[in-house]
Amino acid sequence: MAEAIAPGRLAAFSDGVIAIAATLLILEVKAPPAGEEVWPALRHEWPALAAYAVSFLVIGIAWIHHHNMFHQVRRVDRGLLFLNLGMLATLAYLPLPTATLGNHLTGHDAVPAAVFYSASVMVSAVWFTLLWNHLCARPYLLHPAAREFAREARRRSLLGPVCYLLAALLAFVSPVGSLILNAAIILYFIAGRRSPASRVQRPIPASAAGSEEEDTARDGEPSPDAR
Amino acid sequence: MAEAIAPGRLAAFSDGVIAIAATLLILEVKAPPAGEEVWPALRHEWPALAAYAVSFLVIGIAWIHHHNMFHQVRRVDRGLLFLNLGMLATLAYLPLPTATLGNHLTGHDAVPAAVFYSASVMVSAVWFTLLWNHLCARPYLLHPAAREFAREARRRSLLGPVCYLLAALLAFVSPVGSLILNAAIILYFIAGRRSPASRVQRPIPASAAGSEEEDTARDGEPSPDAR
Amino acid sequence: MAEAIAPGRLAAFSDGVIAIAATLLILEVKAPPAGEEVWPALRHEWPALAAYAVSFLVIGIAWIHHHNMFHQVRRVDRGLLFLNLGMLATLAYLPLPTATLGNHLTGHDAVPAAVFYSASVMVSAVWFTLLWNHLCARPYLLHPAAREFAREARRRSLLGPVCYLLAALLAFVSPVGSLILNAAIILYFIAGRRSPASRVQRPIPASAAGSEEEDTARDGEPSPDAR
Amino acid sequence: MAEAIAPGRLAAFSDGVIAIAATLLILEVKAPPAGEEVWPALRHEWPALAAYAVSFLVIGIAWIHHHNMFHQVRRVDRGLLFLNLGMLATLAYLPLPTATLGNHLTGHDAVPAAVFYSASVMVSAVWFTLLWNHLCARPYLLHPAAREFAREARRRSLLGPVCYLLAALLAFVSPVGSLILNAAIILYFIAGRRSPASRVQRPIPASAAGSEEEDTARDGEPSPDAR
Numbered sequence: 001m002a003e004a005i006a007p008g009r010l011a012a013f014s015d016g017v018i019a020i021a022a023t024l025l026i027l028e029v030k031a032p033p034a035g036e037e038v039w040p041a042l043r044h045e046w047p048a049l050a051a052y053a054v055s056f057l058v059i060g061i062a063w064i065h066h067h068n069m070f071h072q073v074r075r076v077d078r079g080l081l082f083l084n085l086g087m088l089a090t091l092a093y094l095p096l097p098t099a100t101l102g103n104h105l106t107g108h109d110a111v112p113a114a115v116f117y118s119a120s121v122m123v124s125a126v127w128f129t130l131l132w133n134h135l136c137a138r139p140y141l142l143h144p145a146a147r148e149f150a151r152e153a154r155r156r157s158l159l160g161p162v163c164y165l166l167a168a169l170l171a172f173v174s175p176v177g178s179l180i181l182n183a184a185i186i187l188y189f190i191a192g193r194r195s196p197a198s199r200v201q202r203p204i205p206a207s208a209a210g211s212e213e214e215d216t217a218r219d220g221e222p223s224p225d226a227r
Numbered sequence: 228m229a230e231a232i233a234p235g236r237l238a239a240f241s242d243g244v245i246a247i248a249a250t251l252l253i254l255e256v257k258a259p260p261a262g263e264e265v266w267p268a269l270r271h272e273w274p275a276l277a278a279y280a281v282s283f284l285v286i287g288i289a290w291i292h293h294h295n296m297f298h299q300v301r302r303v304d305r306g307l308l309f310l311n312l313g314m315l316a317t318l319a320y321l322p323l324p325t326a327t328l329g330n331h332l333t334g335h336d337a338v339p340a341a342v343f344y345s346a347s348v349m350v351s352a353v354w355f356t357l358l359w360n361h362l363c364a365r366p367y368l369l370h371p372a373a374r375e376f377a378r379e380a381r382r383r384s385l386l387g388p389v390c391y392l393l394a395a396l397l398a399f400v401s402p403v404g405s406l407i408l409n410a411a412i413i414l415y416f417i418a419g420r421r422s423p424a425s426r427v428q429r430p431i432p433a434s435a436a437g438s439e440e441e442d443t444a445r446d447g448e449p450s451p452d453a454r
Numbered sequence: 455m456a457e458a459i460a461p462g463r464l465a466a467f468s469d470g471v472i473a474i475a476a477t478l479l480i481l482e483v484k485a486p487p488a489g490e491e492v493w494p495a496l497r498h499e500w501p502a503l504a505a506y507a508v509s510f511l512v513i514g515i516a517w518i519h520h521h522n523m524f525h526q527v528r529r530v531d532r533g534l535l536f537l538n539l540g541m542l543a544t545l546a547y548l549p550l551p552t553a554t555l556g557n558h559l560t561g562h563d564a565v566p567a568a569v570f571y572s573a574s575v576m577v578s579a580v581w582f583t584l585l586w587n588h589l590c591a592r593p594y595l596l597h598p599a600a601r602e603f604a605r606e607a608r609r610r611s612l613l614g615p616v617c618y619l620l621a622a623l624l625a626f627v628s629p630v631g632s633l634i635l636n637a638a639i640i641l642y643f644i645a646g647r648r649s650p651a652s653r654v655q656r657p658i659p660a661s662a663a664g665s666e667e668e669d670t671a672r673d674g675e676p677s678p679d680a681r
Numbered sequence: 682m683a684e685a686i687a688p689g690r691l692a693a694f695s696d697g698v699i700a701i702a703a704t705l706l707i708l709e710v711k712a713p714p715a716g717e718e719v720w721p722a723l724r725h726e727w728p729a730l731a732a733y734a735v736s737f738l739v740i741g742i743a744w745i746h747h748h749n750m751f752h753q754v755r756r757v758d759r760g761l762l763f764l765n766l767g768m769l770a771t772l773a774y775l776p777l778p779t780a781t782l783g784n785h786l787t788g789h790d791a792v793p794a795a796v797f798y799s800a801s802v803m804v805s806a807v808w809f810t811l812l813w814n815h816l817c818a819r820p821y822l823l824h825p826a827a828r829e830f831a832r833e834a835r836r837r838s839l840l841g842p843v844c845y846l847l848a849a850l851l852a853f854v855s856p857v858g859s860l861i862l863n864a865a866i867i868l869y870f871i872a873g874r875r876s877p878a879s880r881v882q883r884p885i886p887a888s889a890a891g892s893e894e895e896d897t898a899r900d901g902e903p904s905p906d907a908r
Contacts, residue, residue, distance in 0.1 A: 016246030019697030023773045031780030038793035056770040082417050089283045092250045099258030112265035190763050243473030309644050316510040319477045326485030331492055339492035470700030536871050543737040546704045553712030566719040
């Protein structure tokens with residue numbers, strides 16, 4: 001049945017799941033209940049707030065990566081559909097390790113909470129490697145101009161799981177240090193040059209750019225709606 | 228009033244509801260509270276995590292099926308609108324039986340929880356049979372090229388309810404076995420050839436493909452935005 | 455600032471809020487906790503499930519009505535923006551009266567819960583009258599062909615608040631009867647001929663239909679994406 | 682990696698996060714539990730309901746502002762992506778200060794709750810100043826016609842943080858007064874003339890308007906889908 005799924009539609013559905021997963025994270029941070037002092041209760045929630053911020057960025061970077069990947073895809077097969085569902089299920093499940101970390105980062109059981117958190121983030125990153133791998137092995141799923149870049153993206157997509165694995169290992173020594181390392185990895189992916197797919201840009205054919213505004217078309221980045 | 232609803236808009240609204248239902252599921256899995264050991268608490272949540280994974284796939288397959296169905300629809304009448312709302316209400320309610328199963332799968336009342344779960348999933352699948360039935364009886368709602376395929380899809384759409392009914396019956400004997408059977412049904416629908424609508428592909432007219440990139444148009448799968 | 459808001463974008467944002475409000479409703483139905491008997495606990499939740507079903511349909515019909523309204527709108531001014539935000543805030547708040555009704559329908563305080571519920575639904579319907587009123591008083595916000603129909607829609611939009619007011623009054627006598635009346639009103643709006651805007655169809659100009667498939671264009675109902 | 686993100690796609694993802702954040706707010710208002718009197722329990726929730734209404738409008742105005750900003754953007758760079766993620770994380774976190782204010786507005790610790798609330802809203806407004814600043818310093822990210830307007834929008838975007846800062850200061854004297862001031866600021870932004878970007882309208886080039894309906898094109902406000 002997968003053949004009938006248009007890449008644009010699958011990307012839009014995935015966007016929805018990813019946006020909701022990011023926004024649900026805050027529900028795991030408990031507001032100071034009536035009767036308690038506000039500032040001490042909020043200070044007590046700092047691990048939950050820090051976990052919220054890092055997980056929001058993790059999901060944000062996953063959205064960017066996912067957007068870049070589906071920009072290259074011209075056909076969806078069953079394997080791609082299944083891997084994409086697995087990736088979405090993993091992202092949508094991140095509120096659980098995030099809440100676990102928030103509940104335990106300053107407690108006596110911080111090490112397993114931080115290991116669980118970093119390992120969960122690592123799994124979400126592994127799906128991208130599996131997705132790129134699937135695409136590289138089936139080049140007919142990609143836009144022709146994207147094929148050589150996809151191989152490069154697959155290589156680079158290994159960087160995420162490796163970094164998050166290091167964060168998971170660091171968690172055995174320092175749970176707080178592990179959370180900081182996770183944040184640093186994300187900021188590096190957003191700001192840095194080595195993020196997967198950063199160079200993978202499919203040239204826009206003249207026919208697709210025809211209905212675009214002049215200067216947008218020159219940038220080679222029309223909105224997906226316009227194609 | 229239904230005549231004024233464009234199929235594309237109804238599909239987009241349905242996508243939103245389905246994406247949210249899938250993502251809300253994780254809220255039913257309880258994070259280990261502060262003070263408890265993390266690993267034992269997470270192990271204790273395995274039924275909730277397993278129910279999360281299966282329900283996420285159930286909703287994912289429903290999204291695929293829904294997408295394939297609305298790809299064939301060119302007009303929405305009141306009956307279609309009502310049946311679609313019923314289907315959405317059933318999918319959006321799945322977090323309830325999912326949480327019930329997660330709470331009870333390893334307890335003394337696992338049988339009714341597993342029966343309730345499989346029966347709920349079965350009801351969500353029955354809506355698709357009702358929807359295809361409605362469409363087959365009113366062929367003017369379908370794109371002309373889709374009409375013969377819709378009859379085939381209606382026949383195939385009976386497979387889902389029958390399989391989930393078997394899972395509900397199995398739940399009386401083995402609640403865990405029932406959950407595994409549900410998972411197997413889903414994986415079969417994703418990976419297999421017999422899923423409803425797998426062959427139902429509406430040919431894309433030349434006029435619609437005109438603004439598409441060459442190689443995408445040849446695949447007969449333009450994104451919905453492009454049409 | 456409102457002049458810069460495109461009607462299609464405002465409608466899409468509204469769709470998102472409405473879809474989320476509908477899907478959040480289920481979170482107010484409590485799953486049977488571990489240790490309790492499943493069937494008795496579910497039976498005990500029947501008021502919450504009934505309130506869920508009715509509210510889902512209330513929000514569904516509001517989506518249909520909203521979609522039909524924005525199909526007629528060609529410009530958004532500040533008043534329309536403000537009224538639309540008020541309507542969205544009311545729809546997004548419906549989980550609160552829904553949960554209240556679910557908690558109290560079979561208890562000793564069922565009357566105020568049912569009055570609160572029906573009055574809340576009534577308020578959500580009043581916004582539509584206010585919106586049509588705003589549009590009729592500013593015809594330049596509407597597509598030219600929609601102006602005479604908008605006056606008709608304004609007249610018909612009074613039917614919803616009046617019906618829901620009757621349901622609120624009935625709640626003083628029979629809370630369960632009030633919920634049933636609410637359900638009947640919704641089903642009447644979906645199935646019946648008198649719903650607001652049922653005849654309000656803006657003709658599609660030839661230029662907009664040009665990129666459409668032949669038979670879709672003849673139906674006068676191209677998807678919003680295609681225009 | 683940011684270069685590959687189309688402005689329209691980033692705006693759509695942001696819309697999703699913003700719509701969800703607005704709709705999640707109601708989950709922080711507690712429905713009267715079974716066994717309690719309904720009206721007294723609802724009266725007791727008035728601070729939560731008032732905080733809900735103000736936060737819904739805060740997020741609504743942020744959506745409008747965000748929409749207006751991205752209407753001017755033709756390219757997304759890493760800085761814009763990062764600032765936008767920060768803004769989304771702040772908006773998605775507003776349910777926390779909203780619930781805090783709702784829990785404490787009538788209690789003994791109302792001052793810190795109201796300060797926390799107004800300061801959080803202020804931070805969400807500061808992101809817009811940072812975003813406009815980023816855009817003004819990199820005019821190649823903007824549509825050419827939007828550049829002089831962006832400088833004006835940057836100047837005006839200082840108004841929001843200043844107003845919300847005043848509300849935060851007022852909270853030290855009167856928490857309820859602070860909430861009322863926040864509401865007044867929002868209503869002023871919606872109804873008034875001084876909101877940022879109110880004059881910032883990018884002229885629509887003839888090529889983009891070509892597929893539009895005649896009278897819509899004359900308004901210079903085609904839907905984003907149509908471009």
